[in-house]
Amino acid sequence: MKFKEIESYQALLQELPKRNTSYLLIYKSGAEQSECALANIKRVEAKASEIQLLVVDVTKTRDIHSHYNVTTAPVLIEFSGEKPGKQIKGCHEPVFFKSLFENVLYSSPQNAGDRKFKRVVVYSTPTCPHCNTLKNYLKKLKIPFRDIDVSRDQKMAQEMVKRSGQQGVPQVDINGRLIVGFNKPKIDELLEVK
Secondary structure, three states, X not given: XXXXXXXXXXXXXXXXXXXXXXXXXXXXXXXXXXXXXXXXXXXXXXXXXXXEEEEXXXXXXXXXXXXXXXXXXXXXXXXXXXXXXXXXXXXXXXXXXXXXXXXXXXXXXXXXXOOOOOOEEEEEOOOOHHHHHXXXXXHHOOOOOEEEEOOOOHHHHHHHHHHHOOOOOOEEEEOOEEEEOOOHHHHHHHHOOO
């Protein structure tokens, strides 16, 4: 992961088009939550160079946060090219950031041949070890999937419970069929994996 300090809104606009996915951490030096967020992100070992972390200190640079309606720090903003996406507020454990960055790095295979992909949705939380096992298994199989963090999306959490009758994660939806837990034989059956 590459870290770069940004000192103006114009500098930010020059950096964003260089990568498909970027993150902007807006933080306030000396503030406990901000220092925590920065330190925990730096603890994450992202293996790929596709992710860049742009860092802006609001005590030095004052023309960026207003463009994204940011009123508190720290905030981590995900960008797809120049387009801002979700905003993650506060300090989180390194495992949360690791999961976030790993999910961005995963993309569907370029040359999938004649293989037909299933619609796969994983309901998970960043601190759930079985969730990470399931997602790593899908990545190993090169199965594209959508990951929904139910700890951050209450509406999707309620939908998951309504469908399965259970609050536990992971849960995986494969073409409309819901599996609770990491049930590898059932997952392989629905994915038609041999």
